[in-house]
Amino acid sequence: MRIARPDDVDEITEIQARTWRFAYAKVLPEAVLAELDTEAARSDWADALAGGAAEVHVATEGDWTVGFCAAGHAPESEVADANGALPADAATIGLIATLLVEPRWARRGHGGRLLHAAATGLRNAGATRGIAWLPEADTASRKFYTRAGWAEDGTVRVLDAGGTPVRELRVTGPLTVTLQD
Incomplete structure (x- = not known):
């Protein structure tokens, strides 16, 4: 586990494309999935690693990069309720923007270690709790966050994903992460 470096851009882009x-x-429509490993996607990740709003961690196994997690301060648009009202702790909420482990490396604890590293970074930056958005159809991620003590x-x-509506649920939880079976 380590903070991502600029030379991780290609691996991060490829892991996101393969995992999604x-x-x-x-x-998601094929056209949306096809955009995940383009130069534009690489450029977006290069910008994120060059000092964007998120801290990006990568999980490694041996010489392989097997997953990553991007986390940072949650913008108001991410923490507001459906009516646009902000919770009292809006200024101290962290966002797990993405947490992905390539499927062939799943079930080895990488996701838990990534969430722990991101949560620690968010706590150190003053966050008191975290949120993440998950596609409703992604039951595996919902179970993962539930095991970490997070809940819808x-x-x-x-969201409009290339003309296809994708319903997402927000989960929230503590930044003291302990995964449970």
Whole structure:
């Protein structure tokens, strides 16, 4: 486990593309999935690693990069309820923007270690709790966050993914992460 470096951009981009194609093939249109490993996607990750709003951690196994997690301060638009009202602790909420482990490296604890590293970074930056948005159809990620002590908070959003609506649920939880079986 370590902080991502600029030379991790290609691996991060490829892990996102492979993982999303595996996990979301029935949720997202092929045109959206095809955009994940383009130069534009690489450029976005290069910008994130060059001092963006998120801290990016990578999980490694041996010489392989097997997963990553991007986390940072949650913008107001991410923490507001469905009516736009902000919770009292809005200024201290961290966002797990993405947490992905390539499927062939799953079930080895990488996701838990990534969440722990991100949560620690968020706590050190002054966050008191975290949130993440998950596609409703992604039951594996919902189970993962539940094992980490996070729960759905009742907030739902619908994103336009290339003309296909994708319903996402928001989960929230503590930044003292302990995974439970």
